[in-house]
Amino acid sequence: MDNRLSGVPDYYKILNIPFGSAPDLIKKTYRNLAKIYHPDNKASGSAEKFLDIQTAYTVLSGINREKYDYLYKITFTASYLRDTTNSVLLPANRIVYTSTMSRLAKMGLMKTGLRNKDRRKFTGIFHDLDLLIKKEEIIHRILVRLPLTVRILCPNCMGSNIYCDVCLGIGTYKSSRLLHLAFEPHLIQNGRIYELELSRFRPDNFIHFKKKFLKVKLNIF
Ligand SMILES: [Zn+2]
Structure with missing residues (x-):
């Protein structure tokens, strides 16, 4: 190797x-x-x-x-x-959030005020999303593009002017960026869960993902 x-x-x-x-x-x-x-x-x-x-x-x-x-x-x-010849981009419909409304509604857990942490205790699901990978795809590198909420440091005041017109003095503003993940064939095993630290994937020093950690489960079918 x-x-x-x-x-x-x-x-x-x-x-x-x-x-x-x-x-x-x-x-x-x-x-x-x-x-x-x-x-x-x-x-x-x-x-x-x-x-x-x-x-x-x-x-x-x-x-x-x-x-x-x-x-x-x-x-x-x-x-x-x-090298894109050996890669497969996972279609969006095979990225499934474990907290999607329909799933929780089915389980009767759409009570207001239920926090993610508590919800996890109820459902017994401790990962954030499932990636559904076809058996014939596991010889390839699987690429995943995931839109996530980010906070961006205000380029106008760099977060230091409470009278700033751009960020209204908040210092940062909310937006969305793609998180790029790659799973090489040796990493792809059915049922395996990987916990990722999102600060490692920051697009640049002025942007950070709102979520700190993301737990991803691989499912082969
Ligand atoms: Zn500003």
Whole structure:
């Protein structure tokens, strides 16, 4: 398996998680893999793989992650965008929000004032959306484009003028941007849930997604 591109090691691929994974997911995955590949494990241990996993975890859980993610975006993500032959863009109707009105109405949970957190306890659904992927598509990279609410720092006053005409003194304004996700074939398993940290996907320094984390479940049919 080649985990490098132009000399940059793909730490996300080594841990078998997508770019932008949340800290909890990184830690959980690292612990599982470390158990499997620990040199003391007679069945599946590998000193070389164990070292790779440790290096990947050290970078992705430490202060160098910001720098690494930047490098990752300009090497790996740029190569995804160039190579569209091996990619499938998931149609919008196969992106299903678990909190859609119809689904909740069916379950009788459209009570006013019910917060997302409480709603999750009732439904037992702890992820935000389902991605429905066809069996014949799993040999390809799956690209997902998701419109999400963002807050944009006011370009007129940079959030520092309470008399600003553009943002009316609020400092930011609400808008919508596409979140771009990519799932390579090695990441696509039925039922797998990935928690992503949306600050990793910010289009630029002036825009941030309103939601902090997004839990995505892959479903193969
Ligand atoms: Zn302003």
